[in-house]
Amino acid sequence: MRPDPVTAPPVLLAPAQLRSLEMRNRIWLAPMCQYMVEAEDGVPTDWHLVHLGARATGGFGLIVTEATAVSPEGRISPQDTGLWNDEQVEAWRRITRFCQAQGAPVAVQLAHAGRKASTWPALPRFSRRRGTVPEFASGWRTVGPTADPFPGLDAPDELDTAQIGRIIEDFVAAARRAEQAGFDAVELHFAHGYLVHEFLSPLVNTRTDEYGGDGPGRRRLALQIAAAVREQWPQDHPLIVRLSATDWIDGGWDIEQSVELARELEKVGVDALHVSTGGAVIADIAVGPEYQVGFARTLRDAVSMPVAAVGLITDPRGAQDVLERGDADFVAVGRAALREPGWPQRAAHELGMRDAALYPGAYQRGSW
Ligand SMILES: Cc1cc2nc3c(=O)[nH]c(=O)nc-3n(C[C@H](O)[C@H](O)[C@H](O)COP(=O)(O)O)c2cc1C
Secondary structure, three states: OOOOOOOHHHHHHHOOEOEEEOOOEEEEEOOOOOOEEEEEEEEOOOOHHHHHHHHHOOOOOOEEEEEEEOOHHHHHOOOOEEEEEHHHHHHHHHHHHHHHOOOOOOEEEEEOOOHHHOEEOHHHHHHOOOEEEOOOHHOOOEOOOOOOOOOOOOOEEEHHHHHHHHHHHHHHHHHHHHHHOOOOEEEEEOOOOOOOHHHHHHOOOOOOOOOOOOOHHHHHHHHHHHHHHHHHHOOOEEEEEEEEEOOOOOOOOOOHHHHHHHHHHOOOOOOOOOEEOOOOOOOOOOOOOOOOOHHHHHHHHHOOOOEEEEEEOOOHHHHHHHHHHOOOOOOEOOOOHOOOOHHHHHHHHHOOOOHHHHHOOOHHHOOO
């Protein structure tokens, strides 16, 4: 039977709320680095306005920005966006205002790339470049839980506790700027082998002080950042955490440890989890359709906060099934949205729903 278009939207297209943030549907734009800050100053550009703005006019329920660094050294590449100064705040404000006017709230993904910072952008014109961008070519010295490098990259400097404290302050300062820039939500990037995941993973974090060792030691930085940001970030705005649920290697970070962390994050006021995997070490990852959804399910069963699933969710019916089965509360779409900014509009059509709210007035005559 076709769902009634007025009273019973398919769950994928049903509105949702996190704290006071209302989303028109449960489809998020996954965070995706564009490497398009050619001035290398962290200031988002016309590219970011058009890229994110097109997905806002395309009907997404929540736009998540690319990894946006809390400090210059926290960038994955020199061409990343940032949120450590007022010029960046102004540039982001233009983007949040535009997306919100199209009915799409915006979350900023706050990030520090740790020992995987200062790398060449993953763009065709840099395809011959490998490893760490050297200091003479606008790179910088990286930092990590220890001085051990990620394979193929330069060795980082081991962070001392005073430096760790400053990084926590950088996250808090960036969250304050996120409020000035008009963001609706903050997503903390604790995934993909960047700084916080480096501290979580026993394969990377071999420290012997309070930030290393056993589970509580390795989880300390994640919890301190989440708690400190939660305190600063407006109470009615949601705080989301993206984590890698597993390193895909025996003896590494795994789903059991992720469950422990998720429960603690919930206690410090995190509102939703965004469940990805991998990135801390080189591993064999069995990539295929919806390959990370099972991890979202396990975490959703273990906590009461909502969970977003991501990873090769490309088919609207498949996405609807993920939510209907209760595997997740939201789905995030990445690469499929690069080729199709109006993915949610087609999803609505394929699921038998006509929803004018997914289209700007000027595009109504082109509705599916
Ligand atoms: C070009 C590109 C850039 C990405 N940049 C980020 C990023 O900034 N932060 C992040 O957490 N994940 C990033 N990812 C991972 C995506 O958010 C997503 O988890 C992944 O692509 C799997 O989803 P998909 O199969 O729908 O693309 C990136 C992926 C791509 C393809």
